[in-house]
Structure formats: C-alpha cells, structure tokens
Amino acid sequence: MSKTKHIFAVLILSLLGITLLVSLSKLPNQFEYANSIYHHVVNNSITETGSLNFVTAILYDYRAYDSLGESTIIFGAVSGIVLLLSRKTLPVSSHGLSFIVKRTFGMLTPFIFLFGIYIITHGHLSPGGGFQGGVILGAISIIFSIVYGSEFDYKRYSPTTKTLLETSGALLFIGLGFMGILLGGNFLMNLNILNAEVGSLLSAGSIPFINIGIGFKIGAGLAIIFYSMIQKTFKEEVDL
C-alpha cells in the first residue's frame, strides 16, 4: 500500500518538476524593463533618503510599511510560541557551564552587545540593520541561559523586561509612523530628524530610529522565543 503510494507521489512530483522546468526554461535570459523602479532607486536613493545603503533605503524608507509587516510577523510568531509552549510543569534549569567558559563569556559578552548595537545603528551606512543586529542582541540572552544557567537569565533579564523591550520597540516604530502624520506628512514618512551630511552616523532622517525600534523588537522577541522553550514564562500562564 505505502509503496504504491510512494511511487505515485514520485510520479506526480517528477511530472510537475518537468512541467515547471520546461516552462521556466522558456523565460528569456535577459530582462530590461525601462520603467523599473530599480533604476529610480539606484539613481536617486542617496539624495532622496540620505542612506548610503540601498537595501536599508528600500527596507526602511521606500517600503518601510513592509518592514512594519515583517517585524509584526516576528511579533506574531513570538506570541504564538509563548502561547503554545508555556506550561505548568517545567524542567529544572541548568546551572551553567564550567568556570572557564563563564569567565571567557564574561569578557566576550560586552563586545557581542557592542557589536549588535553597532550593526543596528550603522544600518544606513553599512550592511546590516535592525533585523540583523536584533538577532545578535537576542543571542546574548541565549548565552546567559546556556553559560550561566537560566536562573541567571531570569534575574538579569526577566521576561517582563523582555516584553517591555519588545513592545517599546514596536511602539517606537508605529510612533515614528504617526509622527509623520502629525508633522503634516504621511504615515512612516522619513522625518528630517537626523540631517547631518550623507555618510555620517547622524544622517538619513528617521531610518536609524526605525532600525533601533526593529532591533529591540527582534532581539527581545527571539530571546522570548528561546526562553519560552526552556523555562516557565509569565505568571499569567502559570495560574491556568
């Protein structure tokens, strides 16, 4: 029974694959569309947004609304995982690794933190940005739990703090959006807050602030995901 099923599945899949291959091979090799938004972004994005990084200019200025949606997906995933994984009985937290590892990470962690902050704040100048830097910040919480034991993580960086950081990051993003409306423009307009010359740290309008907001949101969100997988989460879930 299962064997015929497998053969059937393989047949259908290979048939679909061949059809797809034939169709895709008929696509022309080179596409040149005169009115593509690509030309506009490449030629004008530095003067229009003040960001040296094209990707950042697209993500946080031209299509900042998409980034709002994407970071909201992370927010939704965090809420879902916390909802599903929180439970009453829990495994006892680890006590951390050996003294050598603890000392080494004691020296390394500040630099990891600094690197995360650097990636976030220089999003408009170099590769990186809120999403990438946020992941690095989220890793710090994982280091705390693995190297020093999850109780240390709970004391230093409690779930309440994490939630506060996450929501404040999201609120910063939406707040910047509303600032645009209040200042007479549109939602998520690039505000003229930081207007030093292009290429310096304090440039590119509100893009660095959006980066910081997303960075906090992603970092705290990933920390919450990791945390809810290893230990008991908020009190609300405990008194079920």
Place this chain on the structure above:
Amino acid sequence: MNVALILLIVIPLGTAILIPLIDIFHKEVRKYLVVFSAFLEFIILLYIVVNNFSKITNGSIFLTYNLGGWLPPLGINLTLDMLSLYFVALISTAVLFLVIYSIGYIGHHEGKYYVLLFLMWAAMLGIILTSDIFNFYVFLELVLITTAPLIAFKRNREGTEAAIKYMFYGILGGVFIFIGIILIYFNLGTLNFAEISANFNMLPLNIQILISIFFLVGLFIKLGIFPFHFWVAKAQSAAPSPISALLSGVVEKIYIYAFLRLIWNVFGINVLQDTGMSKIIIYVALLSSIIGHVLALYEDDLKRMLAYSTIGHLGIIIAIVTVNTKFAIMAGLLHVLSHLLMKISLFTSAGFLLQFTPSHKLKDSRGVAHENISVFSGFIIAAAGMMGLPPMIGFFSKLFIVRSFINSSFYFGASLVVLGSIFSFIYYSRYITYGFKKISLGSPEEFRLILSVLYREKVVKNIALLFVIAVVLSGIFYKTVFCPLEGVYNVLENPSLYIDLILGG
C-alpha cells in the same frame, strides 16, 4: 489622501502591541481596551462610509493613501474602492462581534489570544487595502502565522496536529504565490498592482499563464479547494469555536478577495478565458464543492461537518464568479455575505451548544435542544439558510447563483448547487433530529472535563443569536445588500479604471 485608511490597519495592530504592555501593569484593563479598539475600528469604518455616502451609492468611491509619501510605483499605497469596501465592511463587522463573543468564550491565556486575534485582523485589512503585491504577500503570511497558534489554542494533540498541517499547507500556498511574485518582478520590474496590470498583457502568453497558475494554485491551497482540502476539516474542528467561525467565515473570504482582485484587476480575466483555464477552474471548483458536501454527509462530528460544508460553499463561490457575467459575479459576492453570516452563526451557536455535550460527535448531542431552545432554534434557522430556504439570505444567494448558471447555460453547475442544498438538508437535519431526542445528558462533571467552560454565557448566547438575526434580516432586505454590488462588479470589469485611478492620482 485619507488618513482613515491607515488607521483601519494601525488600530488593530497597535492594540495587539499594547496588550502585552497592559498585561504587565494592569490585566483588568485588557478587556475594555479590546472592546474599545474593536468599536473604534468600526467607527472609523462608519466614518468612511458616511463621508463618502453619495460616492458609494453610485459606486465611484476611490480613496488612496501613499505610505511614506512616495508616489505609487515607488512606494506602497493603500486603496479603497467598492470591492475593498465591501470586504472591509464585512470583515470588520464580523470580527467586531467575534471579539465580543471571545470575551465570553475564552477564559484562559486571554492575553496572547487577543494579541493574535488583533494581529490577524490587522493583517486581513492589510491584504484588502494594499495595492502592492509584495505587501500583499507579507500580510498573507501574517494571517498564516497568527492563525496557526490560535488553531492549536486548546493545546491538545488534535489541535497541534491540525495547526501543523495548516502551517504546512499555508506555507506551501505562500511559496507558490511568492514564486509568482518573483516571476512578476523579474519580468516587469514593478510590484504595484496598477503597473503590473497595465503591462501584464505585454508579456509572452506562456509567462502570463505560468504566473497565473502559480497564483491560482497558491490561493487554492490556502482556500482548501478540492485537491488541497485536507487541512480544512482538521483545522476548523480543532480550533475553539470563535476561531472556527473566523477561519471559515472570514479568513477564507480574504482569499476570495485576493482571487477576485488578482485575476480580474491585475492579471485580467482574459488570460484565463482565452486559454480555456476558466473552464477548468469552474469544473475544479464545482467538483470540490460536491466533494465537500459528500464528505460532510459522511461526517459524524458537528464541527468537521460544518468545515466540510465550507469547502462546498467556497467551491460554489469560486465557480460562479469565474463564469464572469454581471449577474453571476453579483450573485457570487452576495453568497460571500450570506455564507459569512450563516457559517459564523452556525459556529457561534455550535460553540454555545457544545458545552452541553460530552464531545463533538453528532450522536452525543442527543437532547441538546432541551438544554437551550433559543440557541438551538437559531442554529436551525441558520442551517435552513444553508439549505437555501426562504426568507434567509442563503435562499436569495443560491437562487441567484442557480439563475446565473442557467443563464450562461451551465446546467451542470446549477444542478450541483441544488444537489448541494439537498445534501446539506440531509446532514443538518441529522444533527437537528439528534438534538430533539429526549435523553438525559450525563452529569455535569463528566463533560466539564472534555470541553472548555464558557465564561460569560449570556454574551456568547446573545452574539450567536445576533448573527442569526442578521441572517434573517439580510434575507428580508436582500435588495439593499444586492444593489450596491453593481458597483463592485464595475470595479472588477474595468481594470483600466483601476490603473488610471492609482497611477493618475
């Protein structure tokens, strides 16, 4: 420029973000915040309707909002025309009452529940209002990510299995749509609906067909049309009742909106009609419809039965709009409304009635009618609407569907609709006869263990009855619902108007 459009999306989104913050400081406020923002959303919708009432009556409403101040081809813009307005009105009103229903129904883990519910709401409105294809995809995935945990909300084996299955199918559908978007950007260099629409017919025909097939397969997987229907029953029966109502009544309608918008306004229905693909779609949808009804006939679980009946009705809607005559599209759109109202009232009253029974099984529901006759008669009225009995709205939408099938000489489709009605008569009457049987139910402790307890019984009951009243009233005043649909039809039939309005303004 209309700020109300962005407020429609940001209010549920902001509420979802505020709820965890409020949970830290003061949990009691959460309930009021949730209801307050749901009503605020409704007030903004009313504001839009009242402000543009004369334009709505002649079908020429067109509001637009450029996000970030970038003009359409470059940035993302939100648009609201008759088609979007129709779906926004349906969804916002339905979700408003389902939020109130949830306050009575859900008693644990409320914080995260409302976060996910409001994110889902924001995402659904985002899908409807956007006119940018990548933004459309982002919100489509947000709907998926937020619905899956809600399906597994009961955290039992059944729910987890259903949620994982739903995730797999949803992601697969999303991947198909994403490949379609990549092909569009690769070929046209733009993501704006209007620009795609203006240039789509300059592409070679095989690429046009390829892109449409990718989108159609993606949407059909997400809709649960026949070859991909396996997740529907599991997901809708495992979820708590308000979420089942949302999944079946509201979320599925989003994909119908996406189908209408993409195929008519963006790709153009001509591609499908010239290549004969529209015939295939009609037959696949009709086949799916009859399979849904047959599976419902064999089902002995109430919520799974309702879920299979959803497949049946969605198939009919997809088939009738693809027939693409004026009357057919209007009938299909009316059936969107009628299915939404009837399915939500069925699921909400089932959620109330299931508290008296030890399980979802039909034969366990003996004597339910004597427990609460008012909700049970509400269930009967909504079920009668599903069968297509007058004066419920289901009668008129089914009548118009049959008539437009016959007018375009699709006798096969017309007979299938009638057959589906007969099938639904059989499977609903099975539940109803079980309900009237006089057998004492088990002791309360016995089923308290199996089913969730209702927290505010009165709220749940009244909302369920409210939806039933809506089914009857919209049936009696069906003309007031049906006539504005002409404006929706005009939007669908004039893609060039849509292009001009977005790119010109």
